Amino acid sequence: MxxxxxxxxxxxxxxxxxxxxxxxxxxxxxxxxxxxxxxxxxxxxxxRLPEKFTITVFLEDEISQRGILRIRKMIERATVVEKVDFISKEEAFEDLKKSLKDSAYILEGLDRNPLFPTFVIRLRKSAFDREKVEQLIKEIRGMRGVEDLVYGEEFLGVVSRFRVMxxxxxxxxxxxxxxxxxxxxxxxxxxxxxxxxxxxxxxxxxxxxxxxxxxxxxxxxxxxxxxxxxxxxxxxxxxxxxxxxxxxxxxxxxxxxxxxxxxxxxxxxxxxxxxxxxxxxxxxxxxx
Amino acid sequence: MIAFSEVTKVYENITALRKITFSIGKGEFCFITGPSGAGKSTLLKLIYLAEKPDEGRINIAGWDSDRLKMSSIPYLRRNIGIVFQDFKLLSNRNVYDNIAIALRIRGVPEREIKDRVHEALKLVNLRHKVDSYPDMLSGGEQQRVTIARAIVGDPTVLLADEPTGNLDVDNTAGIMRIFREINAKGTTILFATHNKELFRHTGLRVLTLDGGNLVSDVGG
Structure with a gap:
C-alpha cells in the first residue's frame, strides 16, 4: 500500500x-x-460492396425444370450466397420490353424469344471471400445446363485487394x-x-x-x-x-x-x- | 553471529581484503580500525551484502554468503542496521518519515510505526525534531536520526561506518553513549573507525586492518 x-x-x-x-x-x-x-x-x-456484386448465370435454352432445380440447389448450398433469383426466358423478355419502353417496337420483328433463362446470384456481405466466390464461379461454369456466366471479375479483385491493404x-x-x-x-x-x-x-x-x-x-x-x-x-x-x-x-x-x-x-x-x-x-x- | 572464513575481496587487481578470518558473537561490541584504505568499509559492505567475496565464506546470523539467493538479500538486510558517515538521509522527507521508512519497507502497520519511531527518537534524544527536515539539523543530529532509523527495525546486528567521522568531540561522545545503550539491549555492534580515542580504555574488542590484512584482534 x-x-x-x-x-x-x-x-x-x-x-x-x-x-x-x-x-x-x-x-x-x-x-x-x-x-x-x-x-x-x-x-x-x-x-457492403459485395451487396452490389451479382453473378448472372445464363442457362441453356432448352433446359428442363429438373435441370434448373439441380443448379439452383447447388448454388444455394454455397456459403457465400445470400439469394438466388430465377428469371425465365419469358420474364426476361418482359423485363427487356419494360426497360425499352417506347422503343419496345424493335422487338416486334423477332420470331422467337432470343433470351436465355438466368439465375441472378446475390452474395452474402458478411462472408465475402474472393477465393470462395471464385470457387463457386468455377463450379457453376462446370455444370451441365449452364451456357455462360457473367460477373464483375475486376471489381471483385479491387475489393479484395483494398481490404487486404x-x-x-x-x-x-x-x-x-x-x-x-x-x-x-x-x-x-x-x-x-x-x-x-x-x-x-x-x-x-x-x-x-x-x-x-x-x-x-x-x-x-x-x-x-x-x-x-x-x-x-x-x-x-x-x-x-x-x-x-x-x-x-x-x-x-x-x-x-x-x-x-x-x-x-x-x-x-x-x-x-x-x-x-x-x-x-x-x-x-x-x-x- | 558473524563469521568470516578466509575471505578475500579484490577490486580491479587491488586486494581490499586478504584471507580474513574472524567471528563475532551475539551481543558483542567490536571495533574495526585501521588507516584509510585498510579495508574497513569493504568488510562492512561484505556483511550487508553490497559486495560479494571473491574467495572464502561469510556467515551472518545463519545466512551463508555462498548459498544466499539475490531475492533473500532484502530479508537479511532487515536483520542489519547500518549507520553511515554521510548519513544517507532522504532530504525530501522529515525526521519522522526518514525513520518510518525502515518499518514501511517491512510492511509494519502505520499505528505501530508511530509508536516505534517515537521510541527510537527518544533513545537518540530527538523527539523535539520529529517534523524537521535533514538540512535543518546539525551533523550530530543527522547522525542520531540515522542511528534511530538503523535501530527502529530491531536489528540483531548494527554496523557503523565511521559514524563520528564528521562530528565534533561533544557530538561524538553523545553518539558513543547511544551505541553503548543499544549494545546493552543485546544488539551486536560492529563499529568501524580510524579514531583510536573511541576505544582506548574501553576494554572492548578491536580488530585492526592494514592493507587488507587483519593485523590484530585484541580485547573483548
Whole structure:
C-alpha cells in the first residue's frame, strides 16, 4: 500500500514531466484512434460492396425444370450466397420490353424469344471471400445446363485487394503506436528512476524488496498511461460531438464512425496496459 | 553471529581484503580500525551484502554468503542496521518519515510505526525534531536520526561506518553513549573507525586492518 502511495506522490512531485508524457500519449492515441476508426469504417464499407456484386448465370435454352432445380440447389448450398433469383426466358423478355419502353417496337420483328433463362446470384456481405466466390464461379461454369456466366471479375479483385491493404495498414499503424507508447512510458519512468536513484539505493540498504522498489514506478507508469488514454478518449469524444452537432449534416466519416464510444472506453485500458509494460521494462530487474 | 572464513575481496587487481578470518558473537561490541584504505568499509559492505567475496565464506546470523539467493538479500538486510558517515538521509522527507521508512519497507502497520519511531527518537534524544527536515539539523543530529532509523527495525546486528567521522568531540561522545545503550539491549555492534580515542580504555574488542590484512584482534 505504501508503494502505491509513493507512486502517487511521485506522480505529483514530477508533475511537469508526467503531464508532458500524458499529453504525448494522449495525442498519439487520439491520432491512432481516428486512423483506426477510419480504417475500420472503410473496411465495413468495403464489406457492403459485395451487396452490389451479382453473378448472372445464363442457362441453356432448352433446359428442363429438373435441370434448373439441380443448379439452383447447388448454388444455394454455397456459403457465400445470400439469394438466388430465377428469371425465365419469358420474364426476361418482359423485363427487356419494360426497360425499352417506347422503343419496345424493335422487338416486334423477332420470331422467337432470343433470351436465355438466368439465375441472378446475390452474395452474402458478411462472408465475402474472393477465393470462395471464385470457387463457386468455377463450379457453376462446370455444370451441365449452364451456357455462360457473367460477373464483375475486376471489381471483385479491387475489393479484395483494398481490404487486404486496409488490414495491413491497420496492423502496421497499431504496431507503430504500440511501440511508441511503450517507449514514451519507458523513457519517462527511466528518467524518474534515475532521479530517484539515491533514494532507491537507501531503500535497498534498509531491506526493501524488488517489488517494493518497482511497484511505485509501475503505479506511476500505469496512471500516466491511464490519463493519456482518458485524454485521447476525451479528444475523440469531443471531435465526435462537435462534428455531430456543429458541422452541417455532420462529417459522415466521423458521425458515421461505427464504435466511437467503444473505442473511447477502450483507450484508457489500452493506456494502462502499455504504461505498465513500458515502466516494467524501464525499471527492469532490481539488483542488490 | 558473524563469521568470516578466509575471505578475500579484490577490486580491479587491488586486494581490499586478504584471507580474513574472524567471528563475532551475539551481543558483542567490536571495533574495526585501521588507516584509510585498510579495508574497513569493504568488510562492512561484505556483511550487508553490497559486495560479494571473491574467495572464502561469510556467515551472518545463519545466512551463508555462498548459498544466499539475490531475492533473500532484502530479508537479511532487515536483520542489519547500518549507520553511515554521510548519513544517507532522504532530504525530501522529515525526521519522522526518514525513520518510518525502515518499518514501511517491512510492511509494519502505520499505528505501530508511530509508536516505534517515537521510541527510537527518544533513545537518540530527538523527539523535539520529529517534523524537521535533514538540512535543518546539525551533523550530530543527522547522525542520531540515522542511528534511530538503523535501530527502529530491531536489528540483531548494527554496523557503523565511521559514524563520528564528521562530528565534533561533544557530538561524538553523545553518539558513543547511544551505541553503548543499544549494545546493552543485546544488539551486536560492529563499529568501524580510524579514531583510536573511541576505544582506548574501553576494554572492548578491536580488530585492526592494514592493507587488507587483519593485523590484530585484541580485547573483548
Amino acid at each position: 505504501y508503494s502505491v502511495k509513493l507512486g502517487l506522490k511521485s506522480l505529483w512531485r514530477e508533475r511537469w514531466i508526467n503531464i508532458l508524457s500524458v499529453l504525448t500519449i494522449g495525442v498519439g492515441f487520439f491520432v491512432l484512434a481516428v486512423v483506426a476508426l477510419l480504417l475500420l469504417n472503410l473496411e465495413l464499407a468495403s464489406r 486496409i488490414r495491413l495498414l491497420s496492423i502496421t499503424l497499431m504496431g507503430l503506436f504500440f511501440v511508441a507508447t511503450v517507449f514514451v512510458c519507458y523513457s519517462t519512468v527511466k528518467i524518474l528512476f534515475y532521479r530517484r536513484k539515491e533514494e532507491i539505493e537507501i531503500f535497498k540498504l534498509l531491506g526493501a524488496t524488488g517489488g517494493f522498489i518497482r511497484l511505485p514506478f509501475l503505479v506511476e507508469g500505469s496512471i500516466i498511461g491511464l490519463l493519456g488514454g482518458l485524454f485521447s478518449g476525451g479528444l475523440l469524444y469531443g471531435l465526435f460531438e462537435i462534428s455531430r452537432r456543429y458541422v452541417a449534416g455532420g462529417v459522415p466519416i466521423i458521425t458515421g464512425l461505427n464504435p466511437v464510444l467503444t473505442v473511447v472506453a477502450i483507450l484508457p485500458v489500452f493506456g494502462v496496459v502499455l504504461g505498465v509494460i513500458g515502466s516494467a521494462i524501464a525499471v527492469g530487474r532490481v539488483k542488490f
